[in-house]
Amino acid sequence: GKGEYDHFMLKEIHEQPTSLAQAIEGRIDTRNDRIALSDFEPGTFDDVESVQFVACGTSYHAALYGSLGLNQAGVRSTALLANEYSVSAPPVDDDTLVIAVTQSGETADTLNALRQATAEGARTLTVTNVVGSTAAREADDALFIRAGPEIGVAATKTFSSQAVMLTLLCQRIAADRQGEPPADLESLLPAVESMPSALDEVLDSSDAAAIARQYDDSQSYFFIGRGLGFPVALEGALKFKEITYEHAEGFASGELKHGPLALVTPDTPVFAIFTGQEDEKTLKNAEEAQTRGAPVVAVCPDEHAAVAVADEHLAIPDTNAKLAGLLANVQLQLVSYHAADLLDRPIDKPRNLAKSVTVE
Numbered sequence: 001g002k003g004e005y006d007h008f009m010l011k012e013i014h015e016q017p018t019s020l021a022q023a024i025e026g027r028i029d030t031r032n033d034r035i036a037l038s039d040f041e042p043g044t045f046d047d048v049e050s051v052q053f054v055a056c057g058t059s060y061h062a063a064l065y066g067s068l069g070l071n072q073a074g075v076r077s078t079a080l081l082a083n084e085y086s087v088s089a090p091p092v093d094d095d096t097l098v099i100a101v102t103q104s105g106e107t108a109d110t111l112n113a114l115r116q117a118t119a120e121g122a123r124t125l126t127v128t129n130v131v132g133s134t135a136a137r138e139a140d141d142a143l144f145i146r147a148g149p150e151i152g153v154a155a156t157k158t159f160s161s162q163a164v165m166l167t168l169l170c171q172r173i174a175a176d177r178q179g180e181p182p183a184d185l186e187s188l189l190p191a192v193e194s195m196p197s198a199l200d201e202v203l204d205s206s207d208a209a210a211i212a213r214q215y216d217d218s219q220s221y222f223f224i225g226r227g228l229g230f231p232v233a234l235e236g237a238l239k240f241k242e243i244t245y246e247h248a249e250g251f252a253s254g255e256l257k258h259g260p261l262a263l264v265t266p267d268t269p270v271f272a273i274f275t276g277q278e279d280e281k282t283l284k285n286a287e288e289a290q291t292r293g294a295p296v297v298a299v300c301p302d303e304h305a306a307v308a309v310a311d312e313h314l315a316i317p318d319t320n321a322k323l324a325g326l327l328a329n330v331q332l333q334l335v336s337y338h339a340a341d342l343l344d345r346p347i348d349k350p351r352n353l354a355k356s357v358t359v360e
Ligand code: F6R
Pocket: 056, 057, 058, 059, 060, 101, 102, 103, 104, 105, 106, 107, 110, 153, 154, 155, 156, 239, 242, 355, 356, 357
């Protein structure tokens, strides 16, 4: 049941320190810095030339998070919407690893892409929450995120676990492929181990309810981020529209000036996500929106330069740049939750949506 919580979504948001601890349990070997993920034998990914991620919805945002991280670690990769794969998949061969990211393991679009990749000779792997799911049975390999059942239609804890497990997986792929661990692996692994306590900190002291109230009569909600903050901006907007039924959009922060700025007014709060990847540029983009009257909510650590500029601040603990966006995402989950609660929406079962989309 929901226990002390009004909704499963809020319960599942608060489960994240535990579900993430479960995900990483026994999988990180800090003594042997070649091994960022003990599920796979050393050398498993030696001959992977490039990686294609396929996924839908929130899982696509986790896939994009993984793909950007893999590119930053020096391995060619791309994140593709599974429902577009049949019309526009880039060519694959047996050095291509196709990773299907799917919480349920039953999403028809994602299974179709997985099957197409298999038929074309790619090697496949799935990152999923459900042992025994179709994706787990059909892919060559599976990495389970161990998040436990998620009842709320809006994915929360499973996104966080997917993104962290993909971050570890991508470090492993890069290490195997390049014959040596990526440069910052030594600092990343302890930061991953501290994630459960960092998540606790966010959940214990979040101002998200007050921020949701402050902007509850806005016309539209924008989310911007750069680098690993970009998939978090997309996810922040998806969650917001899904459960509040209000208009929300996520952008790469540098894209605002290429069109979306035309929509910016005092009625369009901009949530700016700072992850430590070219933050000065994101701050400049946020200020461009602020100049047009938009209130800016900075999601960043207390000591960050954005705090002095922004109208409001949602605090996250200082951490590795590969993980900061995931702490920011939890603040945004809470903003969406409280905004939907103020509007009295059926948070766990938004209209027109199903937990598992088994049709094309
Ligand atoms: C949004 C959400 C959906 C799913 C998508 C893929 O909160 O839950 O966007 O992420 O339908 O589902 P899975 O991950 O089961 O393939």
